[in-house]
Amino acid sequence: MSLTVRDRPSPHHDPRPPGVEVDTIVLHATVLDSLEETCRHFERLETRAASHYTIDRDGAVVRHVPEDRRAWHAGPSVMPDGRQSVNDFSIGIELVNRNDGEDPYTPAQIASLVELISTIRARHPIGFIVSHAEIAVPPGRKTDPLGLNPSLLGEHETLVVGKFLALGNP
Numbered sequence: 094m095s096l097t098v099r100d101r102p103s104p105h106h107d108p109r110p111p112g113v114e115v116d117t118i119v120l121h122a123t124v125l126d127s128l129e130e131t132c133r134h135f136e137r138l139e140t141r142a143a144s145h146y147t148i149d150r151d152g153a154v155v156r157h158v159p160e161d162r163r164a165w166h167a168g169p170s171v172m173p174d175g176r177q178s179v180n181d182f183s184i185g186i187e188l189v190n191r192n193d194g195e196d197p198y199t200p201a202q203i204a205s206l207v208e209l210i211s212t213i214r215a216r217h218p219i220g221f222i223v224s225h226a227e228i229a230v231p232p233g234r235k236t237d238p239l240g241l242n243p244s245l246l247g248e249h250e251t252l253v254v255g256k257f258l259a260l261g262n263p
């Protein structure tokens with residue numbers, strides 16, 4: 094399967110710290126109900142936030158920020174291993190979803206997510222897949238991607254750190 098990625102650039106990024114290796118993927122849900130709304134949100138100067146990618150319900154993939162740049166998607170955050178400022182060493186992927194625990198993630202969306210993670214793993218030594226909910230500081234600040242079942246990630250499930258199971262399955 095080959096993934097087509099369309100660019101909808103966002104200004105909300107800066108250089109990664111020197112020498113830092115990208116080893117983490119952070120999964121998000123947009124809360125906003127459409128890809129277009131999400132793109133516009135990430136384009137607005139006052140937003141001060143963007144992920145690297147957003148995946149629409151139909152599986153379409155949009156890139157907002159190049160992977161070698163630090164996108165501002167996680168905010169104050171800490172990994173289970175204690176590392177802070179997760180944006181420094183992660184790639185953020187948004188799924189278009191209302192994040193109400195009822196809006197389903199579609200099969201096309203999940204297929205693109207699995208494929209996108211494969212392409213990212215070919216470029217970076219990814220060791221961890223985490224939810225925004227489980228790394229956000231203070232705990233409880235974020236709940237996304239609510240309702241996403243990690244078993245849907247197929248071969249990549251082994252990289253799932255774990256806590257987002259509980260948060261993701263209300």
Ligand SMILES: [Zn+2]
Pocket residue numbers: 120121122166225235237
């Ligand atoms: Zn998020």
